[in-house]
Amino acid sequence: MYRANVKRTGVYQAQGIERLRGIKWKFKIDSQLRVDFSRIGFNCPIILADEVLYLCDFQGNLCAVNSQTGKEIWRTKIDHKILDFMIFHNNIIYLSSSDGDLYAIDVETQQIKWKLPINFGCNCSPIVYSDLLLANSKDGNIYAIKIETGQLFWQFKTTENMATTPPALSNGVVYVGSEDGKIYAIDAGTGQEKWKCEIESLALYSIPIITNDVVYIGVKKNFLYAIDAETGAEIWRLQVEDKYYLMPFSPPVIDDKFIYIGIYVGYLCAINIKTQQKSWQKLESYHQLNSITLADGIIYCERSGTINAIKAQSGEELWKFIAPEPIWWFLNPSLWWSQIINTFSKLASGTALIQFSSPVIADEIIYVLCSDGYLYALY
Numbered sequence: 001m002y003r004a005n006v007k008r009t010g011v012y013q014a015q016g017i018e019r020l021r022g023i024k025w026k027f028k029i030d031s032q033l034r035v036d037f038s039r040i041g042f043n044c045p046i047i048l049a050d051e052v053l054y055l056c057d058f059q060g061n062l063c064a065v066n067s068q069t070g071k072e073i074w075r076t077k078i079d080h081k082i083l084d085f086m087i088f089h090n091n092i093i094y095l096s097s098s099d100g101d102l103y104a105i106d107v108e109t110q111q112i113k114w115k116l117p118i119n120f121g122c123n124c125s126p127i128v129y130s131d132l133l134l135a136n137s138k139d140g141n142i143y144a145i146k147i148e149t150g151q152l153f154w155q156f157k158t159t160e161n162m163a164t165t166p167p168a169l170s171n172g173v174v175y176v177g178s179e180d181g182k183i184y185a186i187d188a189g190t191g192q193e194k195w196k197c198e199i200e201s202l203a204l205y206s207i208p209i210i211t212n213d214v215v216y217i218g219v220k221k222n223f224l225y226a227i228d229a230e231t232g233a234e235i236w237r238l239q240v241e242d243k244y245y246l247m248p249f250s251p252p253v254i255d256d257k258f259i260y261i262g263i264y265v266g267y268l269c270a271i272n273i274k275t276q277q278k279s280w281q282k283l284e285s286y287h288q289l290n291s292i293t294l295a296d297g298i299i300y301c302e303r304s305g306t307i308n309a310i311k312a313q314s315g316e317e318l319w320k321f322i323a324p325e326p327i328w329w330f331l332n333p334s335l336w337w338s339q340i341i342n343t344f345s346k347l348a349s350g351t352a353l354i355q356f357s358s359p360v361i362a363d364e365i366i367y368v369l370c371s372d373g374y375l376y377a378l379y
Helices: 331-349
Strands: 023-027 046-051 052-056 061-066 073-078 083-089 092-097 101-106 111-117 127-130 132-136 143-147 152-157 168-170 173-177 182-187 193-198 209-211 216-218 223-228 234-239 249-254 260-264 267-272 278-284 289-295 299-301 306-311 318-320 360-361 365-369 374-378
Touching: 046 360, 046 365, 052 083, 127 168, 127 306, 168 209, 182 216, 209 249, 216 249, 234 249, 249 289, 260 289, 267 289
Parallel strands: none
Antiparallel strands: 023 374, 046 052, 052 061, 061 073, 083 092, 092 101, 101 111, 127 132, 132 143, 143 152, 168 173, 173 182, 182 193, 209 216, 216 223, 223 234, 249 260, 260 267, 267 278, 289 299, 299 306, 306 318, 360 365, 365 374
């Protein structure tokens, strides 16, 4: 699930990897290296359920891979579009495509159970509440869909034709931010508004995050808002960084005491929730920071072509994993153009265009998809 849970905290309840031994296995999911600036297809491409990894390639196929061995179990064609943002519930995978369709796929039969052609957009990240699938869209609506039939149960309009954030869920209430500059709390069962709170314009990759009855959301110019989840009252706001205020947040990670925030340019810090003071901060390089996750006191940062493991308590770097260069790529004409672009980018700016997905963390294993075409199991 995107951001590890329905509260979107980014925290996995699993044992982390303090010392990286290497690659346990790798599985070739795509035949070509893919380098560009788009995050489509790398937001939530991996699901782990019952020792099976489910993921999509860039030809519209859904694949099942044994998580212990890296062997393919099956692969089935779903669409000709890029598939993204998956969620697993009762042997059904719900996923969105880049053309806005939402699919329900039975993993036992590999058949499409239903398809809903609503304009969800590439940032759709559904969650399940009771017998409903809650999904955001770029038309300003939150949709509640019956998971068995795909029928619309309710919809809530935030604003006119403006994108909304992926929803977060807590205590039967769904929280969503809108580009109209508001965050909304909606009863997940009825679709009725509970409250709305005026905030500033959303930052790129904004998403509501909930912990201890507080909703946190990042907005432009690197402001972080803390909002009472019950009443919608603003508790505090903080400008995390003013030097890089034009650079957006990656979605924060939250534990009981700290909020860990990454800024797109590569800046990372830990903020004490109680005092709103920085415990530590670091800027090792100006490499694009796309996502951060947390497990067992270790932060995993997905940067351009690199996964960094950082001790949450101190900010100390524990290890990093760099995407391997394709072997003998110059003998494969299909890789020439993309590899030349990637090499030039690294020489010119020090930034690779190869991307990793947000990692999925199991006990002492990290699963991550790379745009070099491989799924990696790190241990």
